[in-house]
Amino acid sequence: MENPKIRFKGFTKDWEQRKLGELVGIYDGVHQTPDYQDSGIMFLSVENIATLKSEKYISEAAFERDYKVYPEKGDILMTRIGDVGTTNVVETAEKVAFYVSLALLKPNGIDSYFLSNAMKTNPFLKGLRERTLVTAIPQKINKDEIGKIDIFITNNDEEQKKIGAYFHNLDNLITLHQRKCEQTKNLKKYMLQKMFPQNGAKVPEIRFDGFTYDWEQRKFSDIASRESVSRESSYDLPSLEYEDVIAEEGRLNKDISLKENIKKGIVFDGSQVLYGKLRPYLHNWLNPDFSGVAVGDWWVLKPNNADKSFIYRLIQTQRFDDIANQSAGSKMPRADWNLVSNTEFAVPVSQEEQEKIGEYFSSLDHLITLHQRKCDELKKMKKYMLQNMFI
Structure with a gap:
């Protein structure tokens, strides 16, 4: 029997192939849409699989009536309608209700975290796809088919627990960094509102110490101009396209210097800010520190007597977004330069204050x-590790 390529020390016994139904009891959720309450027993559906948290509730009476078997701590929930095969381990000891779009798996003497991750491996997912009704709308797998899928496991309880704990820790680390990332994004959004004047105010609500002067109203064309020199891309001037930038994050998703196709675009040399004028609600922007050519619907904005990093934050404010989205066209709306360039925005008189604001958001x-x-x-x-610690 084939064994995993990576194993914890001390484990040498062969793994074996089993049917999932031999390892778990498989149960259905309710088929009817429940009568939701403001509080009570939390009700889970397919869209809650990532967190196993929901703001929908049913009454205690409905729970007692409809759920003879229900999720308990250590059980596994698996999506089976629409999204098929995503799993998560129940960690709460409180009562939980669930819809038919989820299958409840109650492990029989097998580590939950080990099994949940074994169900994420390619061989298991292949078996899952083979039994999924992909022509159904939405696609689904019947409850009775789930237990027939082959899965490879170790029968050693200690090895199961070590593998399960390893992936559980990995998931916790991923969640931790995701949460920190979201918290920092929320802080940035909040500070973009508080560090730029709102609703005609002359100063922002939050300001660095030492700056007291009113901000001044300046046309956007007075603080930034559009570059128009075009050139074909080359080794020294790689092409930058919409698809190369992660929306709202302002960072590249690939090494654009490796591109081979030659394309023509507006030249930038690292002293400008890029703003995506096509579908401005997508929030495509970049503060490059390299040279290249911007291909397609980019504005290459050259700061005029203004700090580059400050301009880069200004184009991310709600005020700028509102103006840019007063766009022409319905299917392929584009920001109107004439409108944006003639709109007045509040700008600090002090270059130093502009720089401090830019530096603060750069750190975020x-x-x-x-x-x-x-x-x-x-x-x-x-x-x-899923590919190498499982079969």
Whole structure:
């Protein structure tokens, strides 16, 4: 029998192939839409699988009537309608209700975290797909088919627990960095509102010490101009397209210097800010520190007597977003330069204040990138270890 490529020391016994139904009891949720309450027993459906948390509740009486078997701590919930095969382990000791879009798996003497991750491996997912009714709308797998899927396991309880704990810790680390990333994004959104004047105010609510002057109203064209020099991309001037930038995050998703296709675009040299004018609600922007050519619907904005990093934050404010989205076209709306360039925005008189604001948001962006990168690295590690610690 084939064994995993990576194993904890001291474990050498062969793994074996079993039917999932031999390892768990499989149960259905309610088929009818419940009568929701403001409080009571939490009700889970397919969209709650990632967190196993919901703001929907049913009454205690409905729970007692409809659930002879229900999720308990250590059980596994698996999506089976729409999204098929995503699993999560129940960690609460409180009563939980669930819809028919989820299957309840009650392990029989097998570690829950081990089994949940074994169900994420390619061989199991292949068996799952073969039994899924992909032509159904939405796609689904019948409850009775779930237990027929083959799965490879170790029968050693200690090995199961070690593997389960390893992946459980990985998931906790991923969740931690995701949460920190989201918290920092929320802080950035809050500070963009508080560190820029709102509703005609002359100063922002939150300001660095030492700055007291009113901000001044300046047309956008007075603080930034559009570059228009175009050139074909080259080794020294890689092409930058919409698809190369992660929306709202302002970072590249690939090494654009490796591109081979030659494309024509607006030249930038690292002293400008890029703003995506096509579908401005997508929030495509970049503060490059390299040279290249911006291909497609980019504005290449050159700061005029204004700090580059401050301009980069200004284009992310709600005020700028509102103006940019007063766009022409319905299917392919584009921001109107004539409108944006002639709109007045509040700008600090002091260049030093502009720089401090830019530096503050740069530090937040750096934290967001660090947490996102760590999260991505952990996900890659998890994927690799799923392939090598299971069969």
